[in-house]
Amino acid sequence: QVQLVESGGALVKxxxxxxxxxxxxxxxxxxxxxxxxxxxxGKGLEWVSYLSTSGDAIYYTxxxxxxFTISRDNTKNSLYLQMNSLRAEDxxxxxxxxxxxxSTVDYWGQGTLVTVSS
Amino acid sequence: QxxxxxxxxxxxxxxxxxxxxxxxxxxxxxxYNYVSWYQHHPGKAPKLVIYEVSKRPxxxxxxxxGSKSGNTASLTVSGLQAEDxxxxxxxxxxxxxxxxxxGGTKLTVL
Numbered sequence: 001q002v003q004l005v006e007s008g009g010a011l012v013k014x015x016x017x018x019x020x021x022x023x024x025x026x027x028x029x030x031x032x033x034x035x036x037x038x039x040x041x042g043k044g045l046e047w048v049s050y051l052s053t054s055g056d057a058i059y060y061t062x063x064x065x066x067x068f069t070i071s072r073d074n075t076k077n078s079l080y081l082q083m084n085s086l087r088a089e090d091x092x093x094x095x096x097x098x099x100x101x102x103s104t105v106d107y108w109g110q111g112t113l114v115t116v117s118s
Numbered sequence: 119q120x121x122x123x124x125x126x127x128x129x130x131x132x133x134x135x136x137x138x139x140x141x142x143x144x145x146x147x148x149x150y151n152y153v154s155w156y157q158h159h160p161g162k163a164p165k166l167v168i169y170e171v172s173k174r175p176x177x178x179x180x181x182x183x184g185s186k187s188g189n190t191a192s193l194t195v196s197g198l199q200a201e202d203x204x205x206x207x208x209x210x211x212x213x214x215x216x217x218x219x220x221g222g223t224k225l226t227v228l
Binding site: 004037043044045046047058059095100101102103104105106107108109110111 | 121151152154165166169207210211215216218219220221
């Protein structure tokens with residue numbers, strides 16, 4: 001069965017960096033676009049970034065452009081999100097998701113919590 | 119891209135039907151047949167329950183159905199059960215490789 005397991009979330013100070021990882025299993029990872037989606041406390045879901053099967057970044061939400069970098073390693077079935085210059089407003093649960101046509105996310109991980117203290 | 123608009127809450131008694139709306143614009147919901155709905159029990163992974171407006175993934179009960187009219191999509195849960203109590207989010211393709219989500223609706227089974 002499809003499994004997505006995020007890791008790397010932590011408490012970090014404003015201006016700091018963090019790298020999130022997502023380990024995928026149960027499907028041919030290299031065949032799918034993948035994404036990071038976040039949910040801030042008390043807020044709805046927000047697309048952060050997603051990338052193509054070959055690793056080309058397709059989308060970043062405006063607020064993270066220039067600070068976050070999405071990448072993947074198809075040999076390790078893993079998705080990453082390098083987050084630099086973190087701000088308090090980046091505090092959220094970050095979910096890894098498998099993307100289908102039309103921005104449909106058909107499988108999600110359970111999320112990893114990022115807290116940025118100011 | 120602004121979030122899609124959902125009511126913050128909805129409720130119904132066991133066995134009843136509840137419909138949750140999701141309002142966007144002609145640039146997202148109204149422009150594409152790529153509306154999806156997600157069920158989220160807090161602390162767990164969100165789960166896709168409807169995609170492409172009205173299609174159900176394998177394993178999702180047929181009590182869940184979706185529709186769209188103009189810029190508004192709807193999720194109907196029929197024959198409400200206790201386990202349906204969760205947060206529900208809509209999502210839509212918004213063109214130019216962008217997606218957008220709604221703010222979420224908390225469904226309470228009374």
